[in-house]
Amino acid sequence: MKRVLCLLLIACSIHVWGQDFASKFMEQCAKEDGDIQCQTVSPIMMEKLMDTMTAPNGDRDEEVPEYLLSKLKSARIITATKQSEKLFREAEQLIEKNKNRFSPLVENQPGQNNKVFVRKHDEVIRELVVLNLNPDEKTLTIVNLTGDMDDRFMKILSSGKLKQD
Amino acid sequence: MDYKYIEQLLERYWQCETSLEEEAILKTFFNQTHIPSHLMPYKPLFVSEKMWQDVKLGEDFDARIMAHIEKDEPVKARRITWVRRMMPLYKAAASVAIILTLGNAAQSSFRREATVENDYNYENYQDSYNDPEMAYNQISDALQMVSQSLSEASKQDSLLQMQPKETQKEQ
Numbered sequence: 001m002k003r004v005l006c007l008l009l010i011a012c013s014i015h016v017w018g019q020d021f022a023s024k025f026m027e028q029c030a031k032e033d034g035d036i037q038c039q040t041v042s043p044i045m046m047e048k049l050m051d052t053m054t055a056p057n058g059d060r061d062e063e064v065p066e067y068l069l070s071k072l073k074s075a076r077i078i079t080a081t082k083q084s085e086k087l088f089r090e091a092e093q094l095i096e097k098n099k100n101r102f103s104p105l106v107e108n109q110p111g112q113n114n115k116v117f118v119r120k121h122d123e124v125i126r127e128l129v130v131l132n133l134n135p136d137e138k139t140l141t142i143v144n145l146t147g148d149m150d151d152r153f154m155k156i157l158s159s160g161k162l163k164q165d
Numbered sequence: 166m167d168y169k170y171i172e173q174l175l176e177r178y179w180q181c182e183t184s185l186e187e188e189a190i191l192k193t194f195f196n197q198t199h200i201p202s203h204l205m206p207y208k209p210l211f212v213s214e215k216m217w218q219d220v221k222l223g224e225d226f227d228a229r230i231m232a233h234i235e236k237d238e239p240v241k242a243r244r245i246t247w248v249r250r251m252m253p254l255y256k257a258a259a260s261v262a263i264i265l266t267l268g269n270a271a272q273s274s275f276r277r278e279a280t281v282e283n284d285y286n287y288e289n290y291q292d293s294y295n296d297p298e299m300a301y302n303q304i305s306d307a308l309q310m311v312s313q314s315l316s317e318a319s320k321q322d323s324l325l326q327m328q329p330k331e332t333q334k335e336q
Binding site (some may be wrong): 015019023038039040041042043045046049052059068071072073074075077105106107110114115116126128130132141142143147154157158159 | 191260284285287289290291293294297298300301303304306307308309310312314315316317319320321322
């Protein structure tokens, strides 16, 4: 009977990660530090956003191109003002623990305070995680985006010009 | 009476030279009542053989054997616990559970490519903002940060790639 239970446990653990990075990080670290804030924009809110953008509204000065929003499914922003370095390292360790799921977008050097990781599928980025540690303000910011972020999406983001042309 | 012949036969008996007829003669002699005293020590040897020959199965032997064979052994009452009774059911349920779990796990790993989008529990997401305008501002800030991070990361990467070329030039 013990062997049966062990087999069942092993089988259940095959597919455990069914969350985005931010959820996993909050589960792990929010217990230890209650000062971590997580702002969530769900897919439902994203759709509402798209609706408001497509509705005629001459007053809005869109900073974010509609294309970018159309490719996003959800967004989560985690901020921490206390123990930011420790939390940054924990975030790095969580990524490292799941290196089968996340890969660095560019080669990360140790000691960098700004790291970008992606989860790709069929050459499209399904999840993007940015870890940013501001040593002057001692704040940690984690941006976790999910969606269908293709090359054009990344090109627009990398260009540094988000204002719509 | 002259027992010389018997004594000769005895000598031959110790040498294992006697025939069956001669041994029968010795047995007959020692089974009679009058035996000389100097030959008495040998009597039990020949008499015991006859005694064992006379041993036969009694008439009640068959009856005793059959009674022993057909004897019903008393059945001891055993208390069967509830757990023991349900054990076959538990085993069957465990087998089915294992098969279903392994099958589900295998199926989900095969379907992983098709259901990457379903990998996130969007149903559990709770919006931090009810106003789309505020959500828009948040996303705008987030994308700005991502953009800056990507630019920084690209610069770092290009610097690293340039370094080997610079060291070669120095050489």
